[in-house]
Amino acid sequence: MAHKRIFDFNRELSEVQSDISRVSNDLDTVHKESEQNKNNLNQLENELMGLGLEFKIDSTKLINREINIYSEEYLNRLSKEIENELLKEINSNFLIPSAAKRDYTMAIIIGFVGALVDMLIVKVPADINYLGQFTQKGSEFTGWLKTLGIDENGNLSGLFNKLEQVCKVSYDASTTNGLGEYGEEVSGFYPKTHRLMSLGHDPFFGLIFGLIDLFNGSITLIDSKGVIHSIALEKFQETPMQDKIFAPLLWLGHLVSDLCTKMGLPIPGWGFTQLLQFGSFGENERTIADLTRWMYIEGYDLRHFLTIGTVPGIIELLTRIYFKCTLKKDELASPMYAKNLKELQENIRLQRLLFCAHSVAASGNIIKTILHQGNPLAFNTAELLGFIKQSIRIGQVNRRDKTGEKVIRNRDRINKEWNDNKL
Known part of the structure; x- marks a missing residue:
């Protein structure tokens, strides 16, 4: 697609170009006559030399340079170059001044x-002897957060304890025994990992999966092999209607009650990392799923987040x-x-x-x-x-x-x- 011209030189300079073209034609005629005279001189020189006369005419003194002819083609080429420079300047991307060195x-x-x-x-969530030989100090701030909501014996206190008693949910099974006959098909599911794997405990996506589980009396989880399970629990099949009506409040209350427990809640979306069954990291050649599960068990929870x-x-x-x-x-x-x-x-x-x-x-x-x-x-x-x-x-x-x-x-x-x- 042709660019629209900014300045139409063919129109603006048409008269000037006509005059220059006429002068150019005259100069071309003069140039041809000069070439003819040069050839005549060379011929005369050769005839004189044929007669035995040592005579040479330095024609370069007569015609020592070419005559520049400013043709219409030259002017068109010049106009295009000027127009390209203008377009380059107009379309320049340097619109915002460069950031100052101070910035x-x-x-x-x-x-x-x-x-x-x-x-x-x-730092890291808690004191750890990494790989059995590197002693690394944990975060004091995370350690302080983990003292909130519990008493000196490590049990939930105050509001958190009351919420734990009131907000019972179907997706809070912590062992495969709580999954009935289906439990044998679930891998790596035990008290330290059940909140990571149960999607209802996710602080963000749990609002979706938690409500689905509360309405269906089920638990939705991703086990350590990356298999997604949706298991209906017989114990919760006769859920009272009022529990379903207040399902969002039950979900939120249970979430808050789990926040201050020893294992805490997973980072939003962290449970979905169990789908990443690839990679080989460290001496134990862990997959990404294994690595993130290990991180959660070692204290990489919502409080450390x-x-x-x-x-x-x-x-x-x-x-x-x-x-x-x-x-x-x-x-x-x-x-x-x-x-x-x-x-x-x-x-x-x-x-x-x-x-x-x-x-x-x-x-x-x-x-x-x-x-x-x-x-x-x-x-x-x-x-x-x-x-x-x-x-x-x-x-x-x-x-x-x-x-x-x-x-x-x-x-x-x-x-x-x-x-x-x-x-």
Whole structure:
């Protein structure tokens, strides 16, 4: 598809081209006559030499250069080159000024602070002798969270104990014995793993699977072999109607009661990792499913997820504080389109700051995992999600429709050039 011309040189310069073409034809005639004279001189020189006369005419002194002819073809080529340069400038993608060095410096510092929090505060869920030879200290913050809601004997206290007694649900079976005859077909299901495998205990997706199980008197789970089971439990087939009516409250109440137990609740979506029956990691050649199940058993639960969430939380907080403190004030007389463009530019600046900071923090988490001898418990899932989220936003920024920005940018440049020329 041909580009629409910005300036039609064929129309604007038609008269000039006609004059130059006429002059060019005259010069062409002169050039031909000069060539003929040059040939005549060469012929005369040869005749004189044939008569034995040592006489040579230096024709280069008479005609020592070619005559440039500015034809119509030349002007058309020149007009196309100028038009291409104009199109290149108009369609330039450098619409937003590059981030200042101060912005990059602050983003790196904030990311470094997040990495330090990850190493010094988040650590791993609890003290562990990893691989039987590496003693690694657990997070004190996670340890404090695990003291909430229980008494000195480790039993649920107060509201949590009452919710445990009241909010009975069908999907809370903790051993294969509670699954009836079907229990023999379920692998790896026991008290320490039942909340991970039972999808009704998921803090996010559990609202869907938990309600289905409550209405059907069943349990939906994914066992250690990655097999999905939906088992109807005879004990819950005669569920009272009031329990079904208040099913969302039962689900929420049971979720809260399990929050402060020893094993706690899994991270949202963590139960679906049992479907990932591939990979070979570590000395025991664990699959991803085996690895994530081991992490949950070792304390990588919702409470530790709150701890690791402090890293992306601090990054978001510090970055936005810096961004707010460095915002330029709007000019009262600025037109609306200029204010909208400024708002867009500032938002892109914020996304760049966050992406840079999250990149540094995510890199710091990789270093932390290496320093912990590759212990997967040192992996910061929350920061990884923050980095992925910011990467997606940066991709959206780069793929945005830039038409409006180009129009405003080109308009402002034309106005500036016009005012400069008037001065």
